[in-house]
Amino acid sequence: MSSLASVWYTRCPAPTPLSIAHQLGWIDRSFQAAGVAVRSIRDSKDPAVRQSHFTHALDYAFRQGGNIPPISARSGGRETRVVGITTTDEFQAIIALPASGIRTGADLKGRRIGVPRKLDQTIIDFQRATALKGIVSALSLEGIGHGDVELVHLDSAEPTLIERGNDAFLGLKRRYPYGDELLALARGDIDAFFVKGAEGLVLANQISAIVVSEFGFHTDAKIRINNGTPRPLTVDKRFLDDHFDLVTDLVQTVHGVAAWAQSNPDQAVRFIANEIGVGEDAIRAANGPDVHKHLTLSLDDEQVDAFGHFKDFLLEWGFIPADFDVIEWIDSRPLEAAHRRLAA
Template sequence: MSSLSSVWYTRCPAPTPLSIAHQLGWVDKQFQSAGVAVRSIRDSKDPSVRQSHFTHALDYSFRQGGNIPPIWARSGGRETRVVGITTTDEFQAIVALPGSGILAASDLKGRRIGVPRKPNSEVVDFQRATALKGIVSALSLGGLHQGDVELVSLDTDEGNLIERGNAAFLGLKRRYPYGDELLALASGKIDAFFVKGAEGIVLANQIGAVVVSEFGFHPDAKIRINNGTPRPLTVDARFLDEHFDLVVDLVATVARVGEWAVSNPDTAVRFIANEIGVGEDAVWAANGPNVHRHLALTLDDEQIAAFDHFKRFLLDWGFIPKDFDVFGWIDEKPLQAALRRTAA
């Protein structure tokens, strides 16, 4: 086993136990006790390092956030393992302007729905894939399919949302999504578009949008699964193979958040709001009154089956290069070891 001086980590601006564990100082403390420094991929000044947020290219790294980039990286051959999954449902909707005559999903027939697109992107276009999955789900609930609507691609040349310190952000940590869709809606180029999460619900509120179809809490997991539901905790295979005990420590630390959040709901939501860059009321509205009860780290059969279903969607729509075995991607050993340690 090689000695290890540092590890890399990254998380998405979203409700994840990894983000909360980081903000509590638990992750740094856990690795420091082993003499290992923790370095942030998102905060690196090196663009090639920041790219690993999507590619998972760095050895000795871990990530929790949207599932499209890790699915894409695994499909492309990157050897990673899923060592835990968090399922936190969130607001997902198709929205339109008042006066458009679009009041329900069935009214979308023959209408133009905006879909973001990043041409010539070196990494998976996760925003486009997310929007398309939401659109397909909404149409199915209205008895329609994608052939019944016009999908209008909205090209953007914006940099990755994980970049920080950009003067164009006007001092904020990041640029919020849906700007291109909002401009297209206001100019009459499109009739509706997909939003999700706290940022999506804030935008819908800001413009007084008609929520045409809302399905983030739909009872059918195949309807509501998307980039943010569920969110996997992934590690690269080399890290797991060479430093299994450190990965168990990591999993145990992140898993502690689930129980902690149940006892500290307001603080948990404040941490989530800080991560996303929105008000706490937006988190409660977008993720529901029990969001603090849905920050556990588990590996349930239903979660894994949902992953497999979404992987097939990404494959069918051409977002990932080739098929792979989702069930073989899961490694339950670190979580099982962490749970045994907690029980003892």
Template structure:
């Protein structure tokens, strides 16, 4: 009998984050006499690493899609049981006076790319490169038309909670290396996304050279945060399909709740990310509260397939795999039948 399960989530707009902050997830498992433990809050580095590697049995995760794609590519038996597509601000930014005002001006210029040489899953580098490729594609350019400047950092992606270097905050915010490089004059532009990226662009009075987070072509806007899968390990699904179905049903309730309580939903998202509510509205759009559903639509599968291929071509994942075969519709269908009844 399962005594406890592990969960983890990214600082991003996800229905799992909202459901957990509302107490729904803990309540659901408590009713089943099962404890819920946080991977990210663990003092054991090996446990915290599962936020990226999905190594723990009886665990579930919703957040950026690069780590679960990497884990599945490497042979970890996981299943996608739901997907949330919440579009967000994605852009290439530069400083005023740089001579870069539009996407075509990037040709021949230096674009910064964060890189962590010691990381097994360098998701920040992959995210930035996909954004850069998308921006260049819109101008008929390729990465060969620009100078990619890799900015190395040795700081771990998931450090100890309470790290003194964070000055009392929960985590290090992104784009620090890029911002310093831009200030030094060693790069001309870099990629940002989401509420954090929008706040940074606002703070430095940046020129938005190319913005494509809401582009109609999903192949352009797909990235680490678009879309975000809810994944569980295969052992959890095989041994306790009832708990997984309950979990999917609980998280699925967020969509209707958010539509009825838009300001509360944005408040919880802002709390999760660590930004102001106005940044969430600006980065995710005025209908953010209408885009927190858990679904499994064909276009979402196609988006994952396209992004998986990008990660494979750029050597971010070790092997190819079948995306449709990674998806298990059973728990979501069970939740939908329950709602219909």
């Protein structure tokens, strides 16, 4: 096994134990103990490196965040492994303006629902896929099919912040979602659109929206599964094969966040709010008052089944190029090794 000078990592602006472990300084300390530097994909000045946030193209890299990009990368042939999963449910809803007359999901039949669409196809259009899954879930609760509504695509050529680099937007570290949908709603081009998470909840609050359908905490995992639920911790296979102990160190470090968060609930919420760029009250409203209890890293059968369902959805809708076996994508060995260490 060759020595390793550095590893790459990336995370999404979302409630993840990896994000909290990073903010606590645990990730850097864990790898520094082995003489390995940790480099941020998101902070790189090289656009090709930053794109690996979506493509998982770099060797010796790990990632936790939305699951559409890693599913896409695996479908495209990238040899990665899921070594842990975090399920932190979040607000998911279809919203409309009060003047629309739309009050329930059943009222969406025959109406126009906005769907964001990126014109640049170099990476998977995860925002479009996320919106479509939310729309399909909402409609299914009313026995309505997607053919019973008009899906209005809202095209945008604007790059994501990760694609652009760290160019601040009016002094903020990231641009918030749903701008195209909000403008289309204000123009009268659409009647409703999908939102999720703390950013979506804040937007709905700001425009006094009607929450037509809310399903982020639905009892059926197949309804609430989406890009953010659940969020996998993935590593490339070469990293796992060449440096299993380092991957186990990583998994153990991230796994430790759950206990820390339960003992430090206010600070955990503060870290999540800082990562996303919203107020702490928005986190509690969007993710529930017990969000600090839902930062566990595990590999439960229900989580794996949810991944399989969502992978099938992405395949059915043409977002990913090929099918693959989700069970074979999971590698439980680092988490099992971490549990043995803790037990010892």
